[in-house]
Amino acid sequence: MSDASIMPAHPPVTDWVNDFDHTDPRWTENPYPIWDQMRAVTPVAHTNRFQGCYMPTTYEAVRQISHDTEHFSSRRVIVRDERPEVARNAAPPITSDPPEHKPAKQLLLPPFTPDAVKKLEPRVRAICSELIDGFLADGKCDAAQAYTKYIPVRTMAYLLGIPESDSDLFVKWIHQILELSIKNESMLVQAVQEMTAYFTPYVEARRNSPGDDLISYLLKARDKNGQPLEDSHVMGTVRLALIAGIDTTWSAIGASMWHLARTPSDRKRLLAEPELMPTAVEEFLRAYAPVTMAREVMKETTVQGCPMKPGNTVLLSFPSANRDPKAFPDADKVLIDRKQNPHSAFGLGVHRCVGSNLARMEITVALEEWLKRIPEFRLDPADKVTWSQGTVRGPRRMQILFG
Ligand code: HEM
Secondary structure (H helix, E strand, O other), X not given: OOHHHHOOOOOOOOOXXXXXXXXXXXXXXXXXXXXXHHHHHOOEEEEOHHHOEEEEXXXXXXXXXXXXXXXXXXXXXXXXXXXXXXXXXXXXXXXXXXXXXXXXXXXXXXXXXXXXXXXXXXXXXXXXXXXXXXXHHHXXXXXXXXHXXXXXXXXXXXXXXXXXXXXXXXXXXXXXXXXXXXXXXXXXXXXXXXXXXXXXXXXXXHHHOOOOOHHHHHHHOEOOOOOEXXXXXXXXXXXXXXXXXXXXXXXXXXXXXXXXXHOHHHXXXXXXXXXXXXXHHHHHHHHOOOEOEEEEEOOOEEXXXXXXXXXXXXXXXXXXXXXXXOOOOOOOOOOOOOOOOOOOOOOOOOOOOOOHHHHHHHHHHXXXXXXXXXXXXXXXXXXXXXXXXXXXXXXXXOEEEOO
């Protein structure tokens, strides 16, 4: 079945400020001029689509909403056509609000500290190198499908202690949850059921015979009353790790490579000055931030002078905040040596990303290993780069020539 046959088309947008739609093909293709247009008119736009939805367009409006857990709930983190019932323990901590959020987040921090991530680095380097071996002799590859996708999928599988060879299954579920379910709720239900059925035997096996993987870690964890986590909490967090850790990083690595493939001056500079890698990675994260989340308005409030009413959702666009010229000088330029870069790609406020150390390491290692073996490369002018739609944006087809 093609995506088109399971995703009903929305009417095309003619007014981005009063009738926006983040699934419109023009938004998917190149959202930046659309956001600039919206931001020039209002800090908070509204659409009647998606049963009513606001979009903060400025850094300040995104920051304010992210920090306000009293008026904005995380129980819905994706803006969809439908509003299915909210499941308990859907994906803690990302779907949790205070006071449940803090303990759920704190127990997830230790496996993602800089030291813990450092231990994963050799495996990530080996994965990158193995993937490059697979296409180096061809002089070309679809880097989105053959390289950038498999780095986070295999890393997360390794971290969870599940077979890296099941990678394509994980990618299918994530596509269903993050993209197809926006317009077809049954995709969400199906993917969650399949994931739960897949992980149940692994959870049971680790209960009897723990290892040093993330599933065993969650089974060993105790809540503030010294009790083991509920089964639904363990399963929700395992699902979240897979969903949060794959499409996001796939997109960030892909967008960074897309930039280098079409900007030879930055590619050459990074080869000549590898010490710029940390600032370059931060700049790619700012300029091409892949993740847009959602909130639900719970109580009437005002943000930057704009009234916001309960019953609406919010398209929380960290990527648009990162392009706000009031927050970043030359916001529309990619400056790989940008010094001040307090970007919001990993979120702002209590839900800030747990996996940022891991993501940064994966992006850095992916670029280093590629540049080491393929220093000269460019986009195939005969092919079109395609981008994922909706919640997480990154290249999904990207033919690169390096022969
Ligand atoms: C470049 C890659 C990544 C980006 C851009 C990214 C972005 C984000 C953003 C924007 C949020 C905030 C969500 C919100 O406010 O509702 C978030 C939360 C989260 N991310 Fe990431 N993420 C990335 C990689 C990862 C990885 C590798 C993991 C590892 C499993 C991960 C796990 C999480 C978790 C568990 C949360 C929820 C934190 C909470 O609710 O307190 N992310 N991420």
